[in-house]
Amino acid sequence: MTRTLADTIDVTGRQRPRRSVASVVGSTLLNLAALGGVVCIVLVILATCFNITLIMFKTGSMSPTIPTGSLALVREIPASEIRVGDVVTVDRPGQLPVTHRVTSVTDGGTGAPGTQHLITMQGDANLSEDPEPYRVDTVRIVLASVPGLAAVVIWFSNPWVLGGLTLACSVLVGWAFWPRSGRNDPPGGTSGRRSTAAKAPEAPNRRPARHAALRSTPVAVVLGTGLALGAAAAPAHAQPRVDVVSGEVVVLTSVGDPAAMQNLGPGRSTPWQVGIHTKPAATPGSIDVSMVGSGSSALGLVMEVDACSVRWTASGCDGTATHLFDEMPVPVDGVERAVLSMRSSEAWWVRFDVRMPAATPAADASVALTVVADGIGDDVSVSASPMTTLPRTGANVELAIWAAAGAVILGLVAAWVGALRQRSRLAKAGR
Incomplete structure (x- = not known):
């Protein structure tokens, strides 16, 4: 259908500006990004409340x-x-x-x-x-x-992907708030003297840009909040690693977070637990459990050691608990130290809560901790991931959160600066 001049005139008699392809694409992408932010917020609310x-x-x-x-x-x-x-x-x-x-x-x-x-x-x-x-x-x-x-989901949960999407969305936020010269320029150009009649339409012509910015505000807020929460809720990086080492009779199960162990910092702690039990047909007897530490003392790591009759959970021990060692330095001398002695009919989960004291400076060093179970003619061992302050491979979720918030804020600041410059230019042109 052929468009007439009347199709481009609004009820106030002003000619409606045509939207460019870039404007349509940008608005669509911004709305899609805001929708993604809403999905992230909804998922976090569902997980927390329901x-x-x-x-x-x-x-x-x-x-x-x-x-x-x-x-x-x-x-x-x-x-x-x-x-x-x-x-x-x-x-x-x-x-x-x-x-x-x-x-x-x-x-x-x-x-x-x-x-x-x-x-x-x-x-x-x-x-x-x-x-x-x-x-x-x-x-x-x-x-x-x-x-x-x-x-x-696995692809989107990568913090690097989230960071890249956030930076792209921050550009969209800045674009949405950036003043449009076509809407704000006074009739007749930006320089030279203007008549009183030419100044009259100037105020109405500035309203659409201001209203567009107001409409974009909730979009930007939802976008920034959703991406930050989405980065914080990335699921693939919170699962502990489980390793099972099985001997002739004794079975050791190691549960820990390698990424946390390889990214220790002052004041941070990470638990590592080892389950010890025997196979059903094991001959009655006793098992001696010991620990061996090696590496550098520069990290100054300390730990507390406890045992539970069932696997430790985030809330603690849901079975019978026993305290084995008060806070002590993590040994690095390679000497075997006794942890506990148990009957073959028992099962225990020994937890090592390793922490780097706040006063300890970062050092490019590592510590290895090994648990050894010896008894009933069997000798089995399992080791934790090396504990170090060296940067881990892979991304940091906390960095993605700050990047999400910072990128959106930068977009808003850039748009605000642009608005100030546009307002100053209009003020000079109106003199």
Whole structure:
């Protein structure tokens, strides 16, 4: 349809400026970025207030219902709400979580009545149930899943990707707030003397730019907040690493965060725990557990050592706890030191809470800590990742958070400076 002159005239009689291709593309990208910020904010609120999080499927045991590479939305529920047929995620000490369909639910028989349940599960693609039942207090039930999204989330959760997107979005924010010369220039140019009649339209012509900036303000706020929270909530970097070392009789399970251990700083601490148990057919006897430290004393690392009858959680020990060592320097002399002695029928999780004192200067050095279990004719050892202040490979999530906030602020400051310059230019032209 042919556009007429009347199509470009608004109700006040002024001619509406045509939007350029750059303006349309920029506005679209800014709105898409703000939408991404809203999604990040919503996900953080869901995780904090409603225990709703995302999980990714690396195997096809739930195919075809949930194929490999799917992204699922899960919510934590108490064991009393589990029903046969639910697809739930169960955490397993020393192993990765498992997500299968519930085939039976019975009372666990331990703890407060109704708090623990014993469940059996089976993957939709598996021919048989899981080897053993699971005793659970809580599980995460799958609410919905989308195939193929896991790879996308992994890519976006990289802090370098978040940082790059944030810098690009900060440019969009600055563009949105930057005054448009076509809207603010007085009629007749920016230089020379103007008549009184020429000055009349100047005030109305400045309103659209001001109103556009006001409309962009919530977009910028949502964008900055969402990207900062999204960087903070990047899921792929918070999971501990689990290593299992199995001997003829004794099994050691190491749980720790290598990235945190390789990025220690003054006042920072990182826990490392080792589970010790024997195989079911082990001959009765005793096991001596010891530790060996080596490396440089320049870091001045100290640690406390405790043991728990079950795997340590973020809230502490949910079983029987025993304190082994008060705060002591991490040994670096290579001498073997006794930690505890246990029966082959027992299982213990020894936690080393390693900390760098605030007064310790950063040093390019490292410390290695090893746990050795000796007994019943077996000798097994496992080591933590080297503890050091050397910069770790990979990105820092905290840096991504500050980059997100800083980049958006820079965009707003640049736009503000541009507005001041535009206002000064208009004021000189109006003299």
